[in-house]
Amino acid sequence: MADALLKVSGLQAWYGESHILHGVDFEIGRGELVTLLGRNGAGKTTTLKSVMGIVEKRTGSVTFENGELVGQPSDVIARRGIAYCPEERGVFSSLNVDENLLLPPVVKPGGMLVEEIYGLFPNLLERRRSQGTKLSGGEQQMLAIGRILRTGATLLLLDEPTEGLAPVIVQRIGDILRQLKTRGFTILLVEQNFHFAATVADRHYVVEDGRVIDMIAAADVASSLGKLQSYLGV
Amino acid sequence: MFELLGISPGALFGQLLVGLINGAFYAMLSLGLAVIFGMLNVINFTHGAQYMLGAFVAWLMLTQLAVPFWVALVVAPVIVGALGVVLERLLLKRVYHLDHLYGFLLTFGLALIIEGGFQLKWGSAGQPYPNPLPGGTNLGFMFLPNYRAFVVVAALVICLATWFLIERTRLGGYLRAATENPTLVRAFGINVPRLITLTYGLGVGLAALAGVLAAPIYQVSPLMGTNLVLVVFAVVVIGGMGSIMGSIVTGFGLGVIEGLTKVFYPEASSTVIFVIMAIVLLIKPAGLFGQTK
Ligand SMILES: Nc1ncnc2c1ncn2[C@@H]1O[C@H](COP(=O)(O)OP(=O)(O)O)[C@@H](O)[C@H]1O
Ligand SMILES: [Mg+2]
Numbered sequence: 274m275a276d277a278l279l280k281v282s283g284l285q286a287w288y289g290e291s292h293i294l295h296g297v298d299f300e301i302g303r304g305e306l307v308t309l310l311g312r313n314g315a316g317k318t319t320t321l322k323s324v325m326g327i328v329e330k331r332t333g334s335v336t337f338e339n340g341e342l343v344g345q346p347s348d349v350i351a352r353r354g355i356a357y358c359p360e361e362r363g364v365f366s367s368l369n370v371d372e373n374l375l376l377p378p379v380v381k382p383g384g385m386l387v388e389e390i391y392g393l394f395p396n397l398l399e400r401r402r403s404q405g406t407k408l409s410g411g412e413q414q415m416l417a418i419g420r421i422l423r424t425g426a427t428l429l430l431l432d433e434p435t436e437g438l439a440p441v442i443v444q445r446i447g448d449i450l451r452q453l454k455t456r457g458f459t460i461l462l463v464e465q466n467f468h469f470a471a472t473v474a475d476r477h478y479v480v481e482d483g484r485v486i487d488m489i490a491a492a493d494v495a496s497s498l499g500k501l502q503s504y505l506g507v
Numbered sequence: 508m509f510e511l512l513g514i515s516p517g518a519l520f521g522q523l524l525v526g527l528i529n530g531a532f533y534a535m536l537s538l539g540l541a542v543i544f545g546m547l548n549v550i551n552f553t554h555g556a557q558y559m560l561g562a563f564v565a566w567l568m569l570t571q572l573a574v575p576f577w578v579a580l581v582v583a584p585v586i587v588g589a590l591g592v593v594l595e596r597l598l599l600k601r602v603y604h605l606d607h608l609y610g611f612l613l614t615f616g617l618a619l620i621i622e623g624g625f626q627l628k629w630g631s632a633g634q635p636y637p638n639p640l641p642g643g644t645n646l647g648f649m650f651l652p653n654y655r656a657f658v659v660v661a662a663l664v665i666c667l668a669t670w671f672l673i674e675r676t677r678l679g680g681y682l683r684a685a686t687e688n689p690t691l692v693r694a695f696g697i698n699v700p701r702l703i704t705l706t707y708g709l710g711v712g713l714a715a716l717a718g719v720l721a722a723p724i725y726q727v728s729p730l731m732g733t734n735l736v737l738v739v740f741a742v743v744v745i746g747g748m749g750s751i752m753g754s755i756v757t758g759f760g761l762g763v764i765e766g767l768t769k770v771f772y773p774e775a776s777s778t779v780i781f782v783i784m785a786i787v788l789l790i791k792p793a794g795l796f797g798q799t800k
Contacts, residue, residue, distance in 0.1 A: 325694050351696030363691045367683040375677070376684055377695035424696070 278303045278459050279324070279355075279428055283333035284343075285483075286316075286323040293319045295483040296333065301428070306450065306460040308470045311480035312506055317463040318360055320480065321430045324461075325357045326350040337428065352380045356426035360433050360463075362417040366406040370397055373405045374420045381425030385456075390419045393449060411442040418449065422458075429453070432463045447473055467505055479504045514770055520649035522766040528655055528724065530762020531662030535717040536739040537746060537754045538669055539710035544748050545686040546706040548603055549610035553594075554739070555732025556618040557711045560587045561718025563625065566636055566727040576639035576723070584715040591711030595704050603703075618733075625729035633726025658720050665716065666755040673751050682706060741784045747797020757795060 277300035286294040294316050301307045309317045322328045324335050326347035335342040342350050351357070356377065365373055374387065374397070391398040394415040400408060408416060414434055421429060431450075435443040443466070450460060450473045464470040470477060471494050479487040481504065489497050536554060543551045564586055565579035574582070594617070602609040643652040673679035685692040685699050693699040718732070725731055746757030761780055769776040787795060 327690055327694055347690075347694040348696050348698050351694055357691075357694050359691060363688055365684045365687050367687055368680055372680045376680055376692070378697060380696050421695075 276302060277336075278305075278338065279461070280336045281320075281324065281334070284320070284323055284335060285332045286319055286328045287330040288319075288328065293328075293483050294323060294331075297323075297480070297483065297485050299478045299485050299488070301459055301461055303427075303459055304454070304457060305475045306454050306462060306473055308462045308464050308474045308477045309480050309485075310464055310467060310470060310477050310501075310505060312504075313465065315480040316483040317480050318432055319483075321357065321432050321461070321463060324350075325355065325430060327357075351377075351424075351426070354381050354426045355428045355430065356421035356424055357430045358417045358421055358432060358434065360436065362413050364405040364408070364413045364416055366404060368405050369402050370405055370408070370416060371401045373416055374401075374423070377420055377424045379424050381427070383427075384425035385422040387423065390422055393422075393452070394419050411438050411445075414438060414442075414446065415449075418446075422453070427457070428459045428461065430461050430463075433465060434462070435464070435466050435469050443469055465505075467501060477501075516648045519770050520646075522770045523763065524649070524651070524655060524659075524766075525769070526763040526766020527659050527759065528762070529765060530759035531659050532717050532721060532735060532758075533739055533742045533762050534666050534755045534758025535662055535720075536714055536736065537742045537758050538666060538751065539713040540739065540743050541746075541748050541751065541754045542669075542673065542682075542713075543707055543710040546682060546703050547595075547599065547610075548607070549599060549614065550607065551707075551710065552611060552614040552736075553618045553621070554614075554711075554714050555736030556621040557587055557591065557714040557732070558718040558721070558735065559622065559625070559727075559729060559732040560590070561715025562636070562722040562727045562731060563629075563718075563729075564715070565719040565722050566634055569636065570634075576636075576719075580716070580719050583719050584712040587715035587718075588708045588712030592704055592708040594711075595707040599707065600700070600703070622729050622733065629729060631728060631730060633728040633731070636722035636727050638723045654723055658724065661720060662717075665713070666758075669713065670751045670755065738780055741780050743794075745780075745784050745787045745794060747791075747794020749793070749798045750796035753794070753796025 280300040282298050284294055284297040285292070297316070297320050309320060311317050319328060323331045324342065326342065326345055331343055333343060337353055337355060340353060342353070365376070368376065374390065396412055397416055397419060400412065405413070405416065418431065418434060434446050447469060450462070454460065462470065462474065475491050477489045478485045479489070487504065489501065536558060540551055540554055543549065561583050564583040565576065568574035568579045568583065569576070598613060602613055638654050640654040640657055643650055673682055681692065681697055681702060685697070685702055689699050721731070742758055742761050743754070745761065746753040761783070765776060765779055768779045
């Protein structure tokens with residue numbers, strides 16, 4: 274892909290002495306929605322954290338808009354225009370919903386307005402003065418996604434946004450991801466729920482033991498079901 | 508009623524005022540300690556020495572450069588706060604990821620060095636600092652010295668302003684969030700290391716501001732912070748580390764309790780705070796306003 278927005282090549286990462294990523298390669302074009310699929314412990318979260326600069330010990334190359342990110346601290350990476358929604362959601366208990374939403378600073382022009390975000394998540398508007406962690410799991414997930422839409426970041430890293438949520442809410446998150454895509458966001462989505470991923474993504478990368486072992490385009494999903502099932506153990 | 512209790516109203520209100528004054532200093536100092544601990548994960552045992560530095564810088568400015576109190580009240584905390592920033596950048600930032608013990612040894616050692624150095628140069632005796640607001644008002648039941656009234660009001664304003672900064676502003680939101688999850692706050696694009704430096708500078712500046720306010724009341728001496736900070740640590744333990752308002756209320760409250768103890772049971776006045784600390788630790792180990800994590 275000539276105009277990859279994000280290009281990851283030979284990415285390795287360590288937590289202390291444990292070597293977790295052994296050379297991850299993938300790329301995302303502007304405006305694409307791409308997933309990282311894989312079993313528990315495959316290294317999906319670690320890949321997102323390494324892109325974001327949260328895992329400090331990393332080698333290889335991660336370029337965003339042709340600028341190298343490996344070696345940069347995470348605040349600098351965020352200011353390039355990448356926003357991160359962690360697996361554990363990271364809603365702050367000492368901040369109310371409004372404050373949580375307004376916490377991430379605007380890094381570039383062109384982000385969504387607070388009213389637009391509340392329009393997307395009306396439940397949050399009703400509870401804007403509540404303590405962030407008093408919300409239900411689904412609402413906290415909406416808050417964690419909503420707060421990174423304001424910043425002007427063009428690439429969103431979403432780590433298992435559907436984990437542990439009821440089917441109606443999963444569906445709602447699917448709707449929202451499709452809307453964000455039409456708004457022009459580029460999205461890297463980590464998922465274990467393949468059936469959900471298949472409904473939103475353009476392409477899927479399969480992660481296993483700290484490497485990307487396969488790539489499946491949305492059009493080939495039907496013919497690759499057997500292969501996918503063996504990868505994911507479902 | 509006063510006759511029944513066998514005490515004069517003058518003595519009662521006098522001690523109440525002393526208690527409020529002491530409480531004002533407890534509140535300002537425990538506030539800074541709590542904010543610093545939240546962000547840096549370091550218990551700042553240099554706090555008493557930095558309080559002393561505030562008073563000393565003001566005194567030196569007055570005696571060497573004839574800088575009046577009201578100017579020193581602003582300038583001295585800025586100077587001492589800037590020294591705090593340098594200290595954080597050079598030394599403290601190296602111990603955050605280590606056990607609390609390292610932060611304790613570093614900040615405690617620094618306090619000993621600073622206080623020792625000042626003792627060497629100026630001796631242990633106190634230096635008087637002239638009262639910038641002489642005179643007072645007779646309230647009928649007691650005489651209220653102007654400067655002491657000013658200190659109580661100023662301390663309240665300073666404490667509430669700090670509370671407002673932390674609980675109601677954008678910067679305060681960053682601070683609260685970074686206290687909870689610095690990694691994530693940094694991944695949102697906020698320069699957390701700089702935020703930490705700023706917090707330490709502010710906390711130290713607050714200690715120095717208390718020191719300048721204290722100069723005309725207590726004398727200016729190298730060890731003026733040592734005894735005070737011991738009580739302040741007890742105040743922090745009683746109030747709990749988590750809450751800004753908790754630090755303020757506990758600081759003033761314990762000052763008043765200490766003052767009243769001087770009236771009703773003078774023998775216990777120097778230990779009452781530590782007795783309360785022991786009781787609170789037994790019943791609510793996280794402190795009155797603290798949250799258990
Ligand atoms: N903080 C950590 N310290 C050490 N090992 C970790 C840490 N986080 C994750 N791991 C290990 O790294 C591997 C990959 O984890 P992760 O990236 O979270 O997987 P996934 O998100 O695909 O489920 C797992 O074996 C996990 O045990
Ligand atoms: Mg994961």
